[in-house]
Amino acid sequence: MSRKVIIASALAVAVALCGSAFGEVRFGKNVYVGGHDFSHQTFDRKHRAEVHLYDNQSKNAGCRWQADGSGGRVKLCRLRSLHRD
Secondary structure (H helix, E strand, O other), X not given: OOHHHHHHHHHHHHHHHHOOOOOOEEOOOOOEEOOXXXXXXXXXXXXXXXXXXXXXOOXXXXXXXXXXXXXXXXXXXXXXXXXXX
16 A cells, blocks of 8 residues: 555544544623524533524424433523514
8 A cells, every 4th residue: 555545544543533522602792592592501411402493383382401311401492583574
């Protein structure tokens, strides 16, 4: 095999083993999602958010915190989307 193929395959294996990158999201002033205020909230790998937007009122509407099973928390939100014409 050529040297370039070996280097490329080693690089591909290294990237695959690294996994996904983790980051942190900080919302600033006046951030609204589905009409709900998400201002000044921070989300990272231990505190995540899942926001589901619906066209009409959903069952169990609103937000709640739930354990994610790996030591973190997930903010689950079922919100009605606002259509602005």
